[in-house]
Amino acid sequence: MAAPARSSMREALASLAAALVVAAALAAPAAAETRLCNRTSVVTEAAIGVAVEATAATRGWFRLDPGQCRAILQTAEAPGRLFLHTRPVGEAPGASLGQPNQRQLCIGEGDFLVPAAQSCRQAGHVMAPFAEVRPTVAEGIAILFLSEEADYDLPQARRAGIQRLLTRLGYDSGPIDGLEGPKTDGAMRAFVTDLNLPADAAALPDIFDRLLAALRAGEGPGFAWCNDTAYRIMAALGTEDGGRMVTRGWFRIEAGACLKPPLEGAPPRVFSFAEAVDGDGRPVLRQGRPLTFGGETAGCIRASEFEITGTDCAAHGGLPAQFLAVPFDGRRRASLRFREPR
Structure with missing residues (x-):
């Protein structure tokens, strides 16, 4: 049988x-x-x-x-x-x-x-x-x-997708609602101008490829990490909320790539902590110590995915880490490049 x-x-x-x-x-x-x-x-x-x-x-x-x-x-x-x-x-x-x-x-x-x-x-x-x-x-x-909850039809979903990625790139496209409007049009014009694209780029079949490529390259206003090392970088983002530090991670940045993390609203200050890992996810060591990228501002991290408010790391099962304060220019544009120490 x-x-x-x-x-x-x-x-x-x-x-x-x-x-x-x-x-x-x-x-x-x-x-x-x-x-x-x-x-x-x-x-x-x-x-x-x-x-x-x-x-x-x-x-x-x-x-x-x-x-x-x-x-x-x-x-x-x-x-x-x-x-x-x-x-x-x-x-x-x-x-x-x-x-x-x-x-x-x-x-x-x-x-x-x-x-x-x-x-x-x-x-x-x-x-x-x-x-x-x-x-x-x-x-x-x-x-x-x-x-999703908004219950778009297909044309609305396309417009909402463009709005979402323009917002991720740092352009003010207004609410992500799938509707036509002057803010969305203005954000698309700014994106087209910044990247020297055809005027009708929004109607072309490859618009999402172009938007995603720009996001990975750190284009547009806002904050981006760029990885100039030979290793994968795992990064944590810190922002201020009512005077308290809020940290989130981990964001993966492959060697040679850039990443723009989502920033809700317009936080007055942004902070960054990162560490290099090998192909198995283990910390990369330099002179016996993990290769990390940080600064002088106290924040919290955790081994797995996390969001922690405040700096009492032990209360959230986390560990203390020193975050770098990221300066912005007048357009609120900044990129932080990770490089191996010489």
Whole structure:
């Protein structure tokens, strides 16, 4: 009896994997397909999972800009239950779209296919939370929506996504509401001028690529970290709130890259602490001591992701650290470059 069961399992895995391979190869809309549409203001990467009983396969990554739809299956009737895992692009550490964690499945990086995703067997693959999703079917097309509380339609989501990234870059685009307005237009004109882009850049298909590239490069007004070392940098941000220090971390800056952390409002002072880590996340040592970048202002850090108000670090399970006060110029523009000591 065991052999037919194993054969059935192999057939199920082959069927699931084939369905997902076809999905990744789609180049044009089909007569019947399953589409994923992004009605949020966040550039998002998605991984899809298909499960039949205890067997599952996963495929990723599908990038969706705000307001964009993509085909993820070449059928409106999936061969099993559908699951979805998403991660935002260009957002703060720990940001998510708030999906429930209903099943753990295996994912990889880049263009991946995991045919037996109930567990991970390959280096670089990790288990991740997936939420079960049920598409709406109309005229042979099944549609899944990524949504947020604002409940944008697709054109509004595109405008809200542009507003979000302009704000992250330090431009005053007004509220992130998906509506047209003079502040959003003025912020886009300033961005286009600063980067010498075409006047119609906002209408071009690559506008989110340009905005994300500018964010990673530290362009625009505001504060950016830039990593000139050969190591990954883990950075913590400090701001003043009612005279008290509030610290948050960790923000990852890869070697040779820049990162603009989100700054809510216009804090009067900004502070920074950072440390270099190796490929395994261990501190880089120089003369037996961790390679860190800080200053003379007391703040708190913690080994894992954190947000701490005040400087009583022990009360929050944290450790004291010395933060650097970051000076701004008249446009409230500043960049802090991490360099290895000579």
